[in-house]
Amino acid sequence: xxxxxxxxxxxxxxxxxxxxxxxxxxxxxxxxxxxxxxxxxxxxxxxxxxxxxxxxxxxxxxxxxxxxxxxxxxxxxxxxxxxxxxxxxxxxxxxxxxxxxxxxxxxxxxxxxxxxxxxxxxxxxxxxxxxxxxxxxxxxxxxxxxxxxxxxxxxxxxxxxxxxxxxxxxxxxxxxxxxxxxxxxxxxxxxxxxxxxxxxxxxxxxxxxxxxxxxxxxxxxxxxxxxxxxxxxxxxxxxxxxxxxxxxxxxxxxxxxxxxxxxxxxxxxxxxxxxxxxxxxxxxxxxxxxxxxxxxxxxxxxxxxxxxxxxxxxxxxxxxxxxxxxxxxxxxxxxxxxxxxxxxxxxxxxxxxxxxxxxxxxxxxxxxxxxxxxxxxxxxxxxxxxxxxxxxxxxxxxx
Numbered sequence: 464x465x466x467x468x469x470x471x472x473x474x475x476x477x478x479x480x481x482x483x484x485x486x487x488x489x490x491x492x493x494x495x496x497x498x499x500x501x502x503x504x505x506x507x508x509x510x511x512x513x514x515x516x517x518x519x520x521x522x523x524x525x526x527x528x529x530x531x532x533x534x535x536x537x538x539x540x541x542x543x544x545x546x547x548x549x550x551x552x553x554x555x556x557x558x559x560x561x562x563x564x565x566x567x568x569x570x571x572x573x574x575x576x577x578x579x580x581x582x583x584x585x586x587x588x589x590x591x592x593x594x595x596x597x598x599x600x601x602x603x604x605x606x607x608x609x610x611x612x613x614x615x616x617x618x619x620x621x622x623x624x625x626x627x628x629x630x631x632x633x634x635x636x637x638x639x640x641x642x643x644x645x646x647x648x649x650x651x652x653x654x655x656x657x658x659x660x661x662x663x664x665x666x667x668x669x670x671x672x673x674x675x676x677x678x679x680x681x682x683x684x685x686x687x688x689x690x691x692x693x694x695x696x697x698x699x700x701x702x703x704x705x706x707x708x709x710x711x712x713x714x715x716x717x718x719x720x721x722x723x724x725x726x727x728x729x730x731x732x733x734x735x736x737x738x739x740x741x742x743x744x745x746x747x748x749x750x751x752x753x754x755x756x757x758x759x760x761x762x763x764x765x766x767x768x769x770x771x772x773x774x775x776x777x778x779x780x781x782x783x784x785x786x787x788x789x790x791x792x793x794x795x796x797x798x799x800x801x802x803x804x805x806x807x808x809x810x811x812x813x814x815x816x817x818x819x820x821x822x823x824x825x826x827x828x829x830x831x832x833x834x835x836x837x838x839x840x841x842x843x844x845x846x847x848x849x850x851x852x853x854x855x856x857x858x859x860x861x862x
Contacts, residue, residue: 467666470498480586497649517575529567536579594627595628596622598630601615602629605637612659615655666723672726692739697709704748752825754801758800786799786800807820
């Protein structure tokens with residue numbers, strides 16, 4: 464059995480739905496994981512982002528703003544459904560959800576945000592006539608909030624269909640409530656199912672031809688990395704390569720599962736194959752991680768420095784804020800973190816220290832030497848993307 468995952472960019476239009484369905488129909492046995500409808504262009508919005516904005520608008524009492532977001536969701540789904548000649552059954556189910564949006568009868572965050580994946584799957588199955596399995600009956604989390612692989616494996620074995628579709632991004636906790644994965648959870652769901660089913664190949668269809676040696680924002684002269692190891696992918700993913708979610712990698716690494724990252728718009732084009740060992744030991748790459756936060760804390764004494772670092776690391780870990788880098792200077796502690804702005808400021812309030820917070824971007828330069836997952840790569844930080852690009856150009860000219 465194989466696992467096939469389509470990202471939101473591979474499901475942004477009716478044509479994308481048809482293309483994905485054609486790919487799935489070529490399989491004999493497969494688990495198909497879908498993300499919510501994505502962006503058609505750089506100026507477009509993802510369904511998940513729109514639903515998050517809807518929840519925030521309702522929470523803040525901005526009901527006019529919430530209705531505008533609900534209208535966008537309606538237009539996106541109905542436009543694709545009309546082009547796919549969807550059945551009355553899909554329209555009936557979707558209109559029930561839309562009624563909840565415009566009457567504010569249900570605005571709990573987990574439910575609303577997860578409906579992007581849910582109705583994307585219903586629409587896909589309505590068109591393709593492939594069986595749908597709700598992740599609430601498939602993806603279970605244990606008491607520690609981790610995916611319960613043995614239980615999920617048992618549930619998969621009880622599904623009679625050779626091919627079925629399920630949603631990425633969410634499942635059910637021990638209390639039977641909806642639980643979301645972090646953003647990028649579509650990769651996590653697919654990786655969990657690959658581990659649970661003992662899949663031979665995990666196909667991850669995106670809108671790019673595999674993993675590139677340079678972020679598209681940095682260089683147009685990027686190349687696709689043909690083969691690599693999970694250790695290399697993890698290191699690149701944690702330094703800004705957004706093609707695969709780094710938290711999904713431990714689910715498939717070390718389990719003899721081959722991950723193939725390829726372009727759904729050009730499935731016969733270049734691709735990246737990721738295995739436990741990999742064949743490409745030396746990779747030269749330039750990675751950019753945008754929209755980071757640089758936190759500078761001025762301190763007076765060394766003992767105070769240790770205590771502050773401990774408190775910040777503890778609270779950031781509890782609030783699931785990713786710490787990309789940190790270092791201490793003579794009278795300053797500097798942390799580079801990645802999370803939502805609101806969560807960063809809320810956590811700093813808990814710590815209760817005065818600090819300066821600014822936006823920054825990170826450039827990571829991976830040199831083509833023998834790979835070590837423990838080696839710290841060279842990093843450069845700047846609030847200016849142009850400066851980051853210039854730095855990458857200087858290093859790209861070096862051997």
